[in-house]
Amino acid sequence: MAVLQIGIIGLGKFGYYLGKNLVGMGHQVLGLDADPEKVRNAQNVLTQVYQLEASDKKALEQIRVADMAHVVVSVGHSMEASILISLYLKELGASKIWVKAVSTDHEKILRRIGVDEVFIPERYAAKQLAHRLANPGLIEFLPMDQQVAIKELIVEAWAGKTLRQLALTNTYGVQVIAYRLQGEKHYSYIPKADEPLRQGDFLVVVGNEKKLSDLKP
Structure with a gap:
């Protein structure tokens, strides 16, 4: 797996844990925040951390955050700051910009600016939970056209x-x-087509959610 260089602007709970997980996956993460306490919390977790005001275009330019493979903007509930930072990143030539939105209107404006991905974590989490509650055994609902899960x-x-x-x-x-055999803790990812299944074995299946719910294994 290639090591990515990723910038995260905004080190609140979402930005912090996103960065922590990315570092755990072996990637290099540059974190930015104006809050000294958030910067201190992230210093021993992320690859590099700066305390600065990200809505200052010159500050973004000086640390060359736009050179990162991806830049994620997660600046809390400030629509104005989020939009301004995203605009500056576009002007500085950032190749991939992902932005956390706080509302549908915020999302619309960000898409008009031309960011690559807009996400609303609460909306995604609520949708996942709704499908898992309604369909026991569901591991994840995938946001595809055909209700894939x-x-x-x-x-x-x-x-x-x-x-x-x-x-x-x-x-x-x-x-x-x-698949996971009964009594085992770990999954195997190359199912054997000619090996008989045993009662109590576990299968992980991907497909249309409705078809998955109709299966009687």
Whole structure:
């Protein structure tokens, strides 16, 4: 996996944990915030941290944040600051700009500016939780056109059959992407087509959410 250089502007809870996870994945993260306490909290977590006012275009230019592969803007509930910073990043030539929005109107303005990705974490989290509550066993709902989701199934009726015999892709339009044998803690990611399934084994399947809910494993 290639190591990415990522800038995060705004080290509140979201920006801090985003950066921490990215560093844990082996990437280099430059964090920026005007709050000295947030900068101190992130100093031993992120690759490099600066205390500065990100709505100052010259300050952004001096630390060359626009040279990063991605820049994420997460400046709390300040629409004005978020929009201004995004505009400056565009003018400085940042290649990929992802921005946290706080409302639909905020999202519309950011898209007009031409940022590459706009996200509202609360909206995404609420949608994920709604689908997981309504569909037990659902691991993740994927934001695709055809309501694609990932679900974990426990083998019961399919016990003794092989994946080749079940032909899940041809019959139901779903695909097994991982499995875990009963009693084991870790998943394997290359399912064996001719090995009989056992009652209590776990299958991780991706496909249309409605089709996944109709499966009787």
